[in-house]
Amino acid sequence: MTLFADIRALVIECLESLAARGRLPAGLDMGNVAVEPPRDPAHGDMATNAAMVLAKPAGMKPREIAAALAEALAEDARIDSAEVAGPGFLNLRLSEETWRGVIRSVLADGAGYGRSDLGQGQKVNVEYVSANPTGPLHVGHTRGAVFGDALAALLEYAGHDVTREYYINDGGAQVDVLARSVYLRYLEAHGQKVAFEDGTYPGDYLIAVGEALKDKVGDAYVGKPEALWLEPVRDFATEAMMALIREDLAALGVKMDHFYSEKSLYGTGRIEDAIEDLRAKGLIYKGVLEPPKGKQPEDWEPREQTLFKSTDYGDDVDRPIMKSDGAWTYFAPDIAYHYDKITRGYDQLIDVFGADHGGYVKRMKAAVSALSGGRVPLDIKLTQLVKLYKNGEPFKMSKRAGTFVTLRDVVEMVGPDVTRFVMLTRKNDAPLDFDFEKVREQSKDNPVFYVQYAHARICSVQRKAAEAGIAAEAGDLARIDHPAEFALVAKLAEWPRLVETAAAAHEPHRVAFYLYDLAGALHGLWNKGNAEPGLRFLQDDDPVATKAKLALIGAVQVVISNGLGILGVTPVEEMR
RNA sequence: GCACCCAUAGCUCAGCUGGAUAGAGCGCUGCCCUCCGAAGGCAGAGGUCAAAGGUUCGAAUCCUUUUGGGUGCGCCA
Structure with a gap:
């Protein structure tokens, strides 16, 4: 209740x-x-x-x-x-008895306290990360990964039927670049000197892939024309990169339900089907776009392209879906992918993109609106940049200098729990400062610590109580009678409401801020025990009061644990 | 030029999708451990919510305009 x-x-x-x-x-x-x-x-x-x-x-x-x-x-x-x-x-x-009832509810419902049927089992697809399969995930992806994962968990908690999905961009030119880069590493594995020109990926992480390719095919591709090896090497390389990315995600505790391949859209008629759907609605035409004003590209010349009339759905200009040479633009498979999501019967779609993709929001919404006849809402959440610091000094990233920070680096340095929590201490559309030293600091300006500390303190009290042979039980709670205690209970009572508003707004960061508040309320009550011994949780020679107070903090523990669960953070029983 | 996001205490940011006297952390000032974890707590100082209009019982929140930042803008994904 x-x-x-x-x-x-x-x-x-x-x-x-x-x-x-x-x-x-x-x-x-x-x-x-x-x-x-x-x-x-x-x-x-x-x-x-x-x-x-x-x-x-x-x-x-x-x-x-x-x-x-x-x-x-x-x-x-x-x-x-x-x-x-x-x-x-x-x-x-x-009435006081009403507040005491909250404690009973929390303890009775346990992990279910705060769960909501707000979503009424609606099918929601949350697409996040979706990084190009050309290398390991970096810090920017980390934020999207954590945000998407927490949002998915939050929606689930609020009664939605959620699918977590990753769209693999394995159909475009960038995977050809990847293939050529791996091919160079493959030649290198055969002892050849190679040069990495512009337009190839020089990253060390491809060395192992080149060697693995050598182990697999021997010298079959050495000195052979690209036409012979490009496709198999591309498949091999993308698979290797996706394996890498899955490991990255696993290190962060992110588990996707579904990986969806862009390539699977080609040659199967699925892009054509989606475009045909739009064509039937009179939204596809051939035309020439105006050059963008103010930017004045030097090599601009008018070209006739196949366009999607996205302006009918609030976009600023119509968007090309087919290049002048007859090949699809990247937008066409994107349309097909979302068409597929719609036909899979989702009631709601959510895309989590980096803020640099802000320009694609309108056209994507236009496409989904047109394809679903307005039935399926698409919410696009943009995650802002993460600025890295070390002891207050900006931590500059550079691929060349070897200071490129990957997701794995971050997780290995501070752990998945800290990474996840800190990534959610800002609204998704606000830039985030991430200081490698501060996030590991054990002080109250580190929210991760502050919340964990509250949970650990409760565990500490429970250990002491167990030593004294006192078990917590929500029996007689009459001894919960102080305004400071009821204030803490009031905070607990807010939890179910917070879950619903955070879920409705698609804002998991609210959970993190709530937990910080709740932890503060607990710390406050704890310290009041200094001045007022009657507020201490363990009351010598008064098992009735002690049990009641143990029930109270047990309820706090439940809510902290439930909240951290949504964020994907493990509550700790002891600070180390 | 156009579109989207942002502007709240000295600094970093919340503000529950329109509610009462706008909150927290850091920093500053002064306090609190014979006591379950002081890795914490309490109190004080600090604000024309960028500016101006509008909507209404009521605006940091919604609308318009202006200023000042960020991002993006055909045949790259």
Whole structure:
């Protein structure tokens, strides 16, 4: 059970009974009625805006409605008091027993506390990472990987049927470049001196691939024309890169449900099918685009291309899907891929891209909107850059200088848990500073530590209690009776609501910030025990109080654990 | 030139998709361990929410314009 939902239901119920008794007009739309935690604790435990929202449609004064509602609400056992305040807010104070019920709910539901049926089993496809299979994942991919993974988990937790998917760009020119680069390493493995010219990938990670190729085919391709080896080497190389990328993802704890190959779209009629669908809707035509203003490319000349009329769906210009030489542009397989997602029956699509792909948002949305007839929403989340620091000094990345930082480097240096949490301490569309030293620091300005510390502290208390032979149980909670304790419980009560709003907004970072707040509330209560011994969790010679307090912090532990679970971070029992 | 993202305390950032006196960390000032982990906590100082209009009971949040940053802009993915 979730307290905010319960109380909101109660408010609605009271409003309806007022309407039934003629004290309110019938048929009011209650959709905007909200029950929220007030910013100022002096305003009680919960506040509702019902009176202000309904004042206009009801043709009544806000405070008049609020007074009537207050009267009705006060009859419920859960409500201690309901006061009209300000322009028409109704501030509610809940009974202590109601708060104690939250502790019981949390402990009873355990890992399920906060789970929601908001998504109603809707099928959602979350596409993320989707890095070109030309090398290991780097820090930029890391953020997208963590964000996408946490978003997927959050949506699952909120009742969606989620598929995590990776689109492999193995159909374009860049995999030919990869093949040629591997071929050079292959010649090198045969003892030849080779030069890496512009347009090839000189990375060391291809040395092993070249050698593996040699082991597989011997000297079969040495001195042979490209036409003979390009295709098999390309397949070999992409497969090797994808194996590398899967390992990178595994190191970070990311598990995809599905890898989708761009190449599989070619020669199977699937691109043609998707384009045909658009053509049938009258959205494909041949035309010449205007040159972009202000940029003035030197080699511009008008060309007739096959275009998708994306301007019908809010794009700025129509987009080419076929080059003047008759080959597909990259956009065509992208369309086909999303067409495929739609035909697989997803109710909602989410793409996670790097911010440098911001220019493709409108055209992709246009395509999905056109292909699905507006049925399937596509949300595109852009992840901003990660700036690396070491002890406050910018950490410059350079492929040539060998200071190129890969995902694996980061994970090996700070571990997957820290990597994941820190990546979620900023909104996805805000740039993120990642300092290798600070994220490992054990102090309160490191949110990972701060949250983990709260969990570890609880475990520490539980160990002490176990030594004393006291078991936690949600039995008699009457000894939970202090405002500071109820404040902590109130924080726990917010969790289910937070899950829903974060999921609806597609913003997993809210979970990280919530956990930081919750940890703060626990640390605060802990330290109040310095001045007020009665607030300490372990009460000598008072097993009843101790058990109640153990139930309280056990509930905190459950919520921290549930939240970290969504972020893909393992809660620790001890700080080391 | 056009589009998208961003602008909140000295610094780094939240702000629950329109609510009451705008919050946290760092930094600064002063406090709190005979006590379950002080790796923490409490208190204080610090703001024309970039600017100006508009929408309404109510705006940091929504709309318009302006200023100032970032990203992108045909036959590359």
